[in-house]
Amino acid sequence: MRINLRWTTAMAAALMASGCNRAKADDNWTADKDTAICTDAQGKRLPDDRCRQTRVGGGGAFWYFLGRGRAIPFYGERAKGGSFRPAGGARYFTAPRGSAMTRSAAVSRGGFGASASRFGSVHA
Numbered sequence: 464m465r466i467n468l469r470w471t472t473a474m475a476a477a478l479m480a481s482g483c484n485r486a487k488a489d490d491n492w493t494a495d496k497d498t499a500i501c502t503d504a505q506g507k508r509l510p511d512d513r514c515r516q517t518r519v520g521g522g523g524a525f526w527y528f529l530g531r532g533r534a535i536p537f538y539g540e541r542a543k544g545g546s547f548r549p550a551g552g553a554r555y556f557t558a559p560r561g562s563a564m565t566r567s568a569a570v571s572r573g574g575f576g577a578s579a580s581r582f583g584s585v586h587a
Contacts (some may be wrong), residue, residue, distance in 0.1 A: 492535040492562040499555040500535060500542060502527040508536045511557055528555055537566040 501514035503523055513524040529535065529545040535558050536542050549555060 492559070494529050494531055494533050494535055494558070496531050497550070497553045497555045498529045498531075498533070498535060498558050499526045499549075500529065500558050501525070502542055506542045508538050508540055508542055510538065510563065528553070535562045537562075537564055539565060 501509045501511045501524055503509055504525065506527060508527075509524055514526050516524075525547055526549075527542045527545050527547055528549045529542065530550070530553075533544045
């Protein structure tokens with residue numbers, strides 16, 4: 464079986480050159496341009512559709528404006544470093560689809576558990 468390394472390298476480079484990036488798996492997304500996200504009154508991120516469906520100030524969903532280089536939080540997490548008022552003269556874009564996710568807790572699967580203490584021993 465033959466692998467073409469030029470394609471592999473090209474694909475890796477293309478995947479790395481996205482509009483937003485993440486430093487580590489646990490970090491938030493970083494906005495590469497001025498970005499508007501939907502939040503509740505406490506600044507916790509909501510799906511953007513919530514802000515599109517309601518009138519300004521109605522329904523508890525508000526646009527929150529982040530500058531370039533700011534962290535885009537996961538759904539349910541508090542936005543920081545921005546404002547509920549857009550900066551004068553700035554053009555805001557919505558967050559990329561890849562950032563539309565909820566942070567999940569660690570999942571433990573498998574392992575020996577309590578039965579590991581009996582492994583290899585004889586029980587009557």
